[in-house]
Amino acid sequence: MRDAAFFEAPVPATARVVARPRANAQTGYFAGLVALVTGSESGIGRETARCLCQQGAAVVLNGRNAEQLSQTRQEFEAAGYAVVSCVADVTDYAACEALIATAIQAFGQLDILITNASISQRAYFADMAPDVFRQVLDSNVYGTVYPLKAALPYLTRTRGSVTFISSISALNGMPSGSAYCAGKAAVANLAHTLRLELAHTGIHFGVVHIGFTQNDPNKRVLDAAGLPVPIAHRPPRWQKSQTEVARIILRHIRRRRQRTVISALGQLIVLVHTYFPRLGDWIVLTTIRRLRHFYE
Known part of the structure; x- marks a missing residue:
């Protein structure tokens, strides 16, 4: 049964009452709800959006690559899903306001x-250009804060659900990932703060710490100079598929969980970091010496 918080929220007297979007051809847990997934033109975001559509949600797709975003939208429309798309850089607040406006204009509400x-x-910290560090940090922190800030009035009306996508690397740090780890740790703490500040709204604030996941072939990250390079090698046996991760994210939303840590490795990091932090540091330092390519 769907969480009652999605249905029992009182509508403020000043709120415009709108009809819920018609469910897709598929019926499911999220039928009648509207979801926005940033960075959903590709990768985990795209598969999360797909799973939401399959469960009946109307979905707003987002990304910076207009061509790729259009291809994803057309693919979803061909499957009969209720979707719209909006090209927007989520580190630009005005662009985020336009993104949220797209959702409201298309579907009249926002639930997720x-x-x-x-x-x-x-890139290692000592080698990174300051502007590159800021770019990575901004994408993770302001790329979370700005969409939420623009969406907050609408999520308050629906007592909706907010999920920040973090990483297991935020749990204990990761060499060659200083800015990324800092940003992902920041959004986890942000969620905790918002849970306290906005408890009266009934909004769910959760964090999903994603582990090693299969990536699109064209997936790129930034090197020390800000140039796009392939992601570091990860043994396939350690990786979950994008669809597996997307399903875990949806289960996290359904249960309105505060935190979900994906993968056995993630759970081990939590255990070691909490109870044996010096052991955790020793393991990382040892792997830097013996498996440096793992981080590079």
Whole structure:
């Protein structure tokens, strides 16, 4: 049964009452709800949006690559899903206001926000140009804050759900990922703060710490000079598929969980970081010496 918080929220007297969007041909847990997934033109964001559509949600797709975003939207429309798309850089607040306006104009409401868009890196701190560090940090922090800030009045009306996509690397840090780890840790703490400040709104604030996941072949991260390079190698046996991760994200939203850590490795990091932090640091330092390519 769907969480009652999605249905029992009182509508403020000043709120415009609108009809819920018609469910897609598929019926499911999210039928009648509207979701926005940032960075959903590709990768995990695209598969999360697809799973939401399959479960009946109307979905707003977002990305910076207009061509790729259009291809994803057309693919979803061909499958019969209720979708719209909006090209927007989520580190630009005005663009985020336009993004939220697209959702409201198309569907009249917003129930679910998933802040997935971000930039990662493969560079050691000492080598990074300051502007590159800022670019990575901004994409993770302001790329989360700005969409939420613009969407907050509408999520308050629906007592909606907000999920910040973080990483297991935020749990204990990761060499060659200083800005990315800092940004992902920041959004986890932001969620905790908002949970306290906005408890009266009934909005769900959660964080999903994603582990190693299969990537699109064209996936790129930034090097020390800000140039796009392939993501560091990860053994396939350690990786979950994008669809598996998307399904875990949806389960997290359904249960309105505060935190979900994906993968056995993520759970191990939590355990070691909490109870044996010195052991955790020793393991990382040892792998830097013996498996440096793992980080590079």
